Amino acid sequence: METSTGGLEKEKVLVKRLHEIKQIILSGESTQKVLEKVDALEEALLDHGEKQTANLQAQVSLYPLRQKSLSQAIEAAIDAWKNCDVQVFPGTMSTILVGTGRNVWASLEKSFSSTAAHSDVVMIVTVSNACPKQASAG
Numbered sequence: 001m002e003t004s005t006g007g008l009e010k011e012k013v014l015v016k017r018l019h020e021i022k023q024i025i026l027s028g029e030s031t032q033k034v035l036e037k038v039d040a041l042e043e044a045l046l047d048h049g050e051k052q053t054a055n056l057q058a059q060v061s062l063y064p065l066r067q068k069s070l071s072q073a074i075e076a077a078i079d080a081w082k083n084c085d086v087q088v089f090p091g092t093m094s095t096i097l098v099g100t101g102r103n104v105w106a107s108l109e110k111s112f113s114s115t116a117a118h119s120d121v122v123m124i125v126t127v128s129n130a131c132p133k134q135a136s137a138g
Contacts (some may be wrong), residue, residue: 043044059095
């Protein structure tokens, strides 16, 4: 692996993905779940820093509708984002996601789908490839 910061980060991601696969196998979870994680590992291995998908930032506001408690759905979405290989910066009104285009878009789809499976939801997203890598949500 490279010794640059980007190479070290990629190595951490790959090791994390391998560990996740081992845990899924040891827990006896479904073959489908193992295959999903292997596919994600394969994508990470084949990702050679594609410039067109690098360094996206999304500002996300999630509004679960007709719920007694909004925080449960919002916390679940934040947890999902944290497991999607994106940096997550929660704020009081929105959350900032930073990562490769592939990971940012996948994390948005995953969180919307999982929230929508349990309730009606509105998600407002602003995406940019021109923002700083790290920002605080507001």
